[in-house]
Structures are given as C-alpha cells and as structure tokens.
Amino acid sequence: MAALLAARGDSVSGVALDPPPGGIFERARIAELLDKDMRVDIRDASALRAAVAGASPDVVVHLAAQPLVRASYANPRETYEVNVGGTFNLLEAVGASPGVKAAVIITTDKVYRNVTQLEGYVESDPLGGDDPYSSSKAMADLLTQSYVRSFPGCPTAIARAGNVIGGGDVSPDRLLVDLLDGFKANAPVPIRMPDAVRPWQHVLDCVSGYLALVDHLLLDGVPGEPDAWNFGPDHGRAQSVRELADCAASLWGAGASWMDESHGSHPHEAALLTLDSSKASRVLHWANMLPYPKSVAWTVEWERAVWDGADASLVTNAQISRFVELSRGRKWLEGH
Numbered sequence: 001m002a003a004l005l006a007a008r009g010d011s012v013s014g015v016a017l018d019p020p021p022g023g024i025f026e027r028a029r030i031a032e033l034l035d036k037d038m039r040v041d042i043r044d045a046s047a048l049r050a051a052v053a054g055a056s057p058d059v060v061v062h063l064a065a066q067p068l069v070r071a072s073y074a075n076p077r078e079t080y081e082v083n084v085g086g087t088f089n090l091l092e093a094v095g096a097s098p099g100v101k102a103a104v105i106i107t108t109d110k111v112y113r114n115v116t117q118l119e120g121y122v123e124s125d126p127l128g129g130d131d132p133y134s135s136s137k138a139m140a141d142l143l144t145q146s147y148v149r150s151f152p153g154c155p156t157a158i159a160r161a162g163n164v165i166g167g168g169d170v171s172p173d174r175l176l177v178d179l180l181d182g183f184k185a186n187a188p189v190p191i192r193m194p195d196a197v198r199p200w201q202h203v204l205d206c207v208s209g210y211l212a213l214v215d216h217l218l219l220d221g222v223p224g225e226p227d228a229w230n231f232g233p234d235h236g237r238a239q240s241v242r243e244l245a246d247c248a249a250s251l252w253g254a255g256a257s258w259m260d261e262s263h264g265s266h267p268h269e270a271a272l273l274t275l276d277s278s279k280a281s282r283v284l285h286w287a288n289m290l291p292y293p294k295s296v297a298w299t300v301e302w303e304r305a306v307w308d309g310a311d312a313s314l315v316t317n318a319q320i321s322r323f324v325e326l327s328r329g330r331k332w333l334e335g336h
Contacts, residue, residue: 001061001207006033007320008211013055015040015048016064024168027312042086045093052093052100059214060103062090065137069110070173072133083136084143091147100154102217104210107141109162109199109232109275110134120199120238120276123160123228141228148226155221159210160275161231165295166203167302167319168312175241176296179248180303183256190261194242197272199232202295204323205288206231209277212284232275233288244296251300289326 005012013036019025031037038051042064052060065083066072072079087105094103112121113128127142129135141158148156165176172178175191182189209231232238239247249256280286290298298319306312 001063001210002030002033003028003316004204004207004211004320007317007324011035013057014038015042015051015055017041020170023170024312024316027168027306028316029313042089043081045089048086048089049093049096052090052097056099057097058099058101059218060090060094060097060100061210061214062087062103062105064090065106066133067108068171068173069131069133072131072136076132079132080136080139083133084139087140087143088147091144094156095151095153102154102214102221103156104159104213104217105140105144105156105226106159106161106210107144108134108137109160109230109273111138111141111160112273114273116272118272118274120232120274121230122276123230123279145226145228149224152224155217155223156226157213157217157221158226158228159213159231160228161201161206161209162273162275163198163200164203164206165200165299167299167306167315175244176248176299179245179256179258180252180300182258183249183252184307186255189245189258191241191245191258192261194240194245194260194262196241197238197274198241198244199238199273199275200244200292200295201231201233201288202290202298204298204320205233205290205295208289208323208327209280209284209286212280212286216284229280229284230275230277231280231286232277233292234277238274239292247293247296248300251297252304289323 002012002014012034014034015038018039024030036055040047040051042048064086066079094100110129111127111134113126127138129138144156144158169177179189213229245258249258302315302319305315
C-alpha cells in the first residue's frame with residue numbers, strides 16, 4: 001500500500017512490528033518511501049496512541065493483524081489479543097487524534113458466517129467464524145461497528161477482502177508463497193485443500209479499492225455510520241486451489257510441481273468462500289483491473305524477476321505504473 005500511495009503523491013507513515021526478513025518491505029526498500037517508520041506492537045495502547053499522534057495523519061488505514069488461519073490454532077490468545085484488542089487500541093488512538101479525517105478498518109472475507117453459499121456474501125450477511133482467526137476478525141468487525149456508533153468521530157468504514165496475492169509476500173501457510181518457494185527449490189509442494197475455492201485477487205486491485213473507499217469517506221463520509229464494503233474478484237471468478245496451483249506451475253515452467261496432501265489431518269478451514277462486491281462497484285465505481293490469470297501472472301512475474309536478480313523496487317514500481325495506466329482507461333480485458 002505504501003508504494004501505491006507514494007505513487008499517488010501522498011505522504012505516508014507506517015506503524016508495524018519488525019518486517020519479516022526477505023519480504024517486499026525489505027527487498028523493495030519501502031522504508032525509503034515513509035515519512036515515519038515506527039516499530040510498535042498494537043497491543044501496547046499507549047505506544048500506539050503516541051505513534052498515531054506523532055504521525056499527525058489525515059487518514060488511518062488499519063491493516064495490522066495476525067492474519068493466518070493455521071497460526072491462529074497454534075496461538076489463539078495472541079490472535080485474539082492482536083486482532084480484537086489491537087483494533088480497540090487503534091480505534092481509541094484515532095479517537096484521540098482530532099486531525100484524522102477518515103479511517104478504514106480492514107477485516108477479511110472470512111468474517112462471514114460460512115454456509116458455503118454459491119452466490120457470494122454481501123455486506124449485510126451475518127458474521128461468524130469457526131476458527132480463531134475468522135472469529136477474531138468477526139469480533140474486530142463488530143467491535144468497530146459498535147465503537148464508531150457509540151463514540152462518533154471521523155467517518156470510518158470497514159473493508160472486507162481476502163486471499164490477496166502479489167509479489168514479495170513471505171508469510172508462511174499462504175498458497176502462492178509456498179508454491180513459489182517450492183518451485184525455486186525444484187521440490188513438489190504439498191497442498192492440503194486442493195478443491196477449496198477462494199476469491200483470489202491481486203494486491204493492487206485490493207488496495208485500489210481501499211483507496212477508493214478512503215476518497216469516498218473524505219467526500220461523503222458520515223461520522224457514526226461504520227459502513228462495510230466487500231472488495232473481491234468479479235462474481236463467478238473465484239477459483240479452486242488446484243486451479244491456482246496448476247496456473248502458477250505452468251507460468252513458472254520447468255521444475256514446478258505440487259502434490260495432493262488432502263488425505264492428512266488438518267485443522268478446519270472453509271471449503272468455499274466468495275464475495276459479492278457489487279456495492280463497491282455501484283457506489284465507488286471500483287472494479288478489478290487484473291483478471292484472475294493476470295493476477296497470478298503478475299505475482300509469478302515479480303517473484304521470477306527478483307529471484308533472477310532484478311531490483312525489487314524497480315519491479316514493484318513498474319507493476320504499479322502498469323496498474324495505474326490500466327486504471328485510467330479501464331480497458332483491460334480477459335486474456336490480454
């Protein structure tokens with residue numbers, strides 16, 4: 001997000017834990033784009049409040065989270081403390097900063113009570129969550145709705161997206177990260193749920209939706225009305241894990257393979273999850289610029305280029321420039 005904001009000419013500050021080694025923050029030198037780069041644990045309420053006050057932001061976008069389903073089974077307490085308590089701390093920090101004009105709280109597509117419906121969840125569908133990660137994010141979503149209505153401040157919205165892909169990710173237990181690591185090592189990649197269906201979406205499409213929402217709040221936002229917004233691929237464009245793995249392997253080329261490990265014992269994860277993003281399309285005039293095959297292709301392209309020695313910052317900026325050009329014309333067609 002920082003790189004895209006910088007490309008728009010915005011001044012950006014960041015609050016986070018130490019970034020993981022080898023990730024896009026390090027490889028693309030994102031710190032060079034930041035006015036302030038602050039290391040704060042969002043569970044520390046006073047430190048977070050001081051960091052927000054010190055940055056004096058016009059807009060706050062809350063992306064900090066423990067974001068992994070399987071990690072939430074291993075560390076449920078940390079997951080709830082970060083995702084619920086951390087969100088509460090952030091909301092209080094925003095409330096204590098009168099200069100903030102808009103806030104967007106990012107939750108996830110997994111906040112919905114999953115009943116394996118085919119048509120995609122809309123923003124008014126009931127929330128739920130069977131695993132610690134999903135339930136913690138549903139709790140953060142409900143917390144935001146309650147807090148903003150109880151203590152009206154700047155216009156605040158909730159954004160729900162998930163299964164975001166893109167170059168430079170190094171988080172464990174994410175499909176494309178594991179696949180590309182295996183491809184680089186010439187080793188078959190075990191996949192635990194090849195028939196699970198997810199709304200895969202490139203990170204630039206997702207972030208462009210968040211920024212469209214920010215612009216909407218700045219122009220038309222109403223304090224005390226924490227509206228929720230879905231940002232996902234077009235209806236009917238969700239793909240199975242199997243299809244994505246085959247697509248990525250084909251794009252990578254020689255040495256890329258995966259193996260079905262669905263017969264093993266694994267913690268519960270949803271088999272089907274899709275979003276209906278027609279509200280964002282209708283109200284924000286937002287649309288995905290990258291169709292599914294291109295989303296995967298851009299991710300593999302980034303990783304292949306950087307693995308082959310290209311400068312990660314240059315590769316990132318080149319993809320952002322291409323994306324901005326597509327957004328200006330909105331003429332990107334499937335298969336181009």
